[in-house]
Structures are given as C-alpha cells and as structure tokens.
Amino acid sequence: MKIKPIITFCIISSLFLFCLISIWKILATLQGNNLKEFNFTLIFTLGFLVSLTYLIIGNKVHHIIKSIILSLIFTIVDAYTVQSLPWWYSLAVFLILIFFTNKLKNYNKEFLYSEHSSEKALFDFATLFGITLFSFVILFPFYMMVVTSFKTQALLLLNPLDFSIDIKQGLKGLFKSYYIVFDQYKFGRYMLTSSIVSFGTVIVTLLFAIPAAYAVARLNFFGKTFLSTSILIIYMFPAIVLVIPLYTVFSQLGLRNSILGLLIVYTATTLPVAIYMLQGYFKSIPKELEEAGIIDGLKWFGVIFKIIIPLSIPAISSVALYVFMIAWNEFLFSLMFLDKPSSFTLSRAIQFLNVGAETPRQYLMAGSVIVTLPILIIFVYFEKFLVSGLTAGSVKG
Numbered sequence: 415m416k417i418k419p420i421i422t423f424c425i426i427s428s429l430f431l432f433c434l435i436s437i438w439k440i441l442a443t444l445q446g447n448n449l450k451e452f453n454f455t456l457i458f459t460l461g462f463l464v465s466l467t468y469l470i471i472g473n474k475v476h477h478i479i480k481s482i483i484l485s486l487i488f489t490i491v492d493a494y495t496v497q498s499l500p501w502w503y504s505l506a507v508f509l510i511l512i513f514f515t516n517k518l519k520n521y522n523k524e525f526l527y528s529e530h531s532s533e534k535a536l537f538d539f540a541t542l543f544g545i546t547l548f549s550f551v552i553l554f555p556f557y558m559m560v561v562t563s564f565k566t567q568a569l570l571l572l573n574p575l576d577f578s579i580d581i582k583q584g585l586k587g588l589f590k591s592y593y594i595v596f597d598q599y600k601f602g603r604y605m606l607t608s609s610i611v612s613f614g615t616v617i618v619t620l621l622f623a624i625p626a627a628y629a630v631a632r633l634n635f636f637g638k639t640f641l642s643t644s645i646l647i648i649y650m651f652p653a654i655v656l657v658i659p660l661y662t663v664f665s666q667l668g669l670r671n672s673i674l675g676l677l678i679v680y681t682a683t684t685l686p687v688a689i690y691m692l693q694g695y696f697k698s699i700p701k702e703l704e705e706a707g708i709i710d711g712l713k714w715f716g717v718i719f720k721i722i723i724p725l726s727i728p729a730i731s732s733v734a735l736y737v738f739m740i741a742w743n744e745f746l747f748s749l750m751f752l753d754k755p756s757s758f759t760l761s762r763a764i765q766f767l768n769v770g771a772e773t774p775r776q777y778l779m780a781g782s783v784i785v786t787l788p789i790l791i792i793f794v795y796f797e798k799f800l801v802s803g804l805t806a807g808s809v810k811g
Contacts, residue, residue: 419532420466420523420526422532423469423521423532423535424465424466424469426536426539427465427514427517428464429458429539430461430540430543431465431510431511431514432458432461433543433547434513435492435507436454436457437550438506438510441554442503453492456491457492460492461488464484464488464514468480468515469518469522469526473522477516477519481511481512484515485511485514488507488511489504489507489511492507493507520538556786559779559786560779560783564580564776566590566776567776570774570775591776591777592780592784595767595781599763599781601763601784603756604758604759604762604763607673607760608759608760608761610673611741611759612738612742613738614677615677615681615738615740615741616734616737616741618677618681619680619681619685619688620730620733622681622685623688623692624692624722624723624730625718626685626689627689627690627691627696628692628693628696628722630642630645630693631692631693631696632696632704646686647686648682648686653683653746657746657747657750660750661750661751669751670752671753671757672757673757676748676752680737680740680741680744680747684736684740687736688733691733692726695726695729703725704721704722707721731796735793735796738789738792739789739792739793742760743789745762748761748762749762749765760784767781
C-alpha cells in the first residue's frame, strides 16, 4: 500500500475542514457566545482521522452511513470540548461535516495512487475553500445588516457586536424597524419612485440601444469603425466630473427634483454599454435570416422586430437586468439632483435617513435591506439570462 499519497491527501483535506470549522467558530463568537478555546490542534487531528477512516472503509459501508457516523463522532467530540455553546452551534458543525464527507466520496485509493493526485486534490480543495470564503465575505455583511435591522436600540447599545437574533420578541418586535421605516420615513413612496426610474431607464435605453446596436452591427456608414470602437469612451471619465456641468444645465432647464431628469442622466450613462453588449450579439446572428425576411417583404424595422429581437432575448434580458441594477443602485446623481424628499429614490433616502445624529442604526439597516433585497431577488431569478447574454455572441456561428 502506498502510504505517502494517502497521508498527503488526509493532510490537505483536514486543512480544508480546519479552515471551515475555524470560520464557523469565529462566527459563533460574533453571535455573543464565549468561546475561550478554539482547539485548533484537535480540529486538525479529527479532520485527519475522518479522512483516513473514510478512505480505509472505502466501499465496504454505504456513503450516507459513513457520512452520518463520522460527522456525529466529530460533532460529539467537538461539543464535549467546548461544552458551553448552544445546540445550533453543534448542528452547524454537523452540517459542515456532512458537506465535508460528501466531498470525500469523490476520492478513493485508486485515485490517490494515480499520477499528480496530490496536486489535483490540493487544487480541488483550495478552489472549494476559495469559493466558500468568497461567499462568506459577500454574505456576511448582508447577514449583519439583516440581524441589526431586527434589533432594538437597547440591545445595540448593550452589545453592538452581538449578531444573534432574539426570536423571543416575536414577529412584531422583529419587524418593528421596517414598520417605522415605511410608516414614518415613507419608504413605500421611495420604492415607487425608484421602480419608476429604474423600469423607465430600462425601457428608454432599450428603445435607443436596439436600433443603434443593429446599425453598428449591420449597416455601413461613415464613422462606423470609430463609433464601434469608441462607444465606451464615456466611461473613461469619472461620474463626479460630469455631475457639475450637468447640475448647472439641469438647474437652468428645471429638470432637478424630477424623474425626467434622472431618466435622461441614467439613459445617457447606460446607453453606451447597452449598445456595446447588443452589437456583439447581433453580429453573431446569420445574415441569411435577415435576407430571407427581406425577400419575404419585410422592411428594416420588420427585420428588427420579427427576427432580430426574438432571437436576441437572452442578450436583451441581460442588458435590461444590467441597466436596471445600475439605475436602482445609483447614488451620486440622485444625491446631486434631488433635494426634495418627495422626489427621493431609495438610495437617496438612505443618505437622507443618515443625516440626523439621533437616527437609530436599526432603521438604517432596515432601509438598506429594503434597497438590497429587491435587486438581490431579481438578480438571483434572472441570473441565467445575464450569464447567457454576456457570453452570447462571443463565438460567432
């Protein structure tokens, strides 16, 4: 039996488990639990033994049975060493071990005896840990924001670093901050304004971007090459450089504190990238389809509406989602152009909410959740369109 690759794999896998458990122990301390001893040596040793035992048993025992038994043993030993932590801490450790042992089933002795098996395992576990750590870094601020929005002012003053949720206060107590934000600070009106501005920006941008992108992709005209290569030149200039002249012009035209003014600015800033994204996809559509439509009697606009647009739904959906996210989250222009609370967007309302020194932090976090949650739901649901739209047209066929 070759011992070296097995030992190497057990060390690599136990280091991965060690990192996961360590992250969870740090999170447990942020939940207000007093964890005096992290037992790093014990965690590494247990992880090594779990990996080694899993390999030794092999296919003699069903994977689910092995996973549950090894996870329970690890959880019981870890719970015995910490003792004072609540049940949900041990439950999370058990779930981490289930995840870990489920990863181990992809490896066996035959794989470890193959060439470069240690390098493959190291890369595999390092990649998985990188994804896990990145997800943690991204999701933890949002979790902290949600938890803080559920707290009372007294709890925040008592222990600002306690990120646990007190479910004993009931639903009314948990969502009190959201009720106040909608009732006293009129966030419902701000959500309506942001929705109108965002959807309006998407519609106006697509109305201009689709024919413009088609013209750049298909038609021959003077300056086409320069236009197609320099279409994103506006992004070379920081937004703050454009704010001052736009502020002056909009003040003279009476477009400040109006949805129309924001629609003009947001369309101007999103239109170049929309044209750039769509023209690449339009170029990938075979010209023979358009020629066949023209032979059947379609005009150019008929070709666009009956051939190009139906075939470009993934790209158009990704552009629409991208433009919507920009308009929903934009802050600088709304800060400069909106002075009246009645015309505020959500991002501007959050800043207005933060003006007073006496504004409780849980109200700020509740407002931030209200801003973030809709765009998060939309992004998760339409993510497949965004990915397909961004990659579509990259290979011409």
